[in-house]
């Protein structure tokens with residue numbers, strides 16, 4: 001950015017206001033003189049008049065102006081001398097030809113690295129190491145609500161060890177507790193929300209905290225969702241409208257109730273997948289579960305053990321959990337599950353329309 005060498009004298013001069021002003025004053029004087037001397041008619045401002053004015057500039061500035069010109073020349077030499085001195089002073093050790101501008105760019109980049117712990121940032125996406133020791137990715141609202149043309153069923157899994165914590169069926173009376181735990185660790189998760197939840201207004205807080213809000217089902221009634229190949233997709237339109245009212249956009253990130261292929265949608269599964277895909281929606285299954293779908297308030301140790309067993313050996317994990325009032329031990333197990341992924345060196349991220357689908 002500042003590498004244009006023509007910027008250097010100005011930058012350096014800015015650090016030496018004295019010399020800069022001297023130089024500036026002399027050129028301002030010169031600029032002021034011209035109209036006084038010329039008092040030229042309007043035609044003088046025409047293109048044809050310019051060359052003669054440029055050529056005549058030096059002769060038209062006789063006597064004292066020669067002294068000013070010399071003064072300006074001396075000031076310019078002083079400025080250049082300062083530039084040379086500064087370049088030598090700022091150059092990094094061992095960098096004989098260290099460029100002052102690029103060195104300061106490195107310093108500011110390193111400053112960001114130190115103060116924010118930033119590992120990677122492209123403006124919309126930033127990954128930091130949180131005070132709890134978690135590698136955590138934060139995505140802008142634009143990035144989270146972005147759509148994608150890709151068929152994420154074929155997207156490759158992330159290169160780095162990545163974990164996506166996902167919560168189905170909420171929001172619920174437990175949502176605030178889950179958000180508090182995520183906040184404590186500085187990590188984010190993805191919610192797949194249900195239209196019949198009496199806590200739908202919580203999606204605003206979920207979203208504002210940097211988490212992802214996706215669609216699960218309007219009714220979460222298998223017989224309604226999977227009545228025909230298109231009924232699930234049609235039901236999502238109502239739910240998308242609910243989210244739109246609160247967040248200002250319609251999510252394209254979705255999860256089928258029971259997953260994309262389950263015991264309830266056998267006859268319509270392929271058609272339902274085609275219907276959501278044709279509507280520009282991206283569906284996500286999972287490859288790890290804490291097992292809370294199999295019963296209410298399962299022992300915390302069991303939930304944690306399920307995750308550790310299923311995550312073992314997986315470079316990237318999409319973890320299925322549930323945000324329901326009846327699943328309180330899911331909340332209690334969450335800190336241990338997060339700590340497990342921290343200890344294993346995973347980066348926490350949220351699902352977007354461009355993420356891997358973890359399809360069954």
Ligand SMILES: [Zn+2]
Nearest residue numbers: 168169257258
């Ligand atoms: Zn569900």
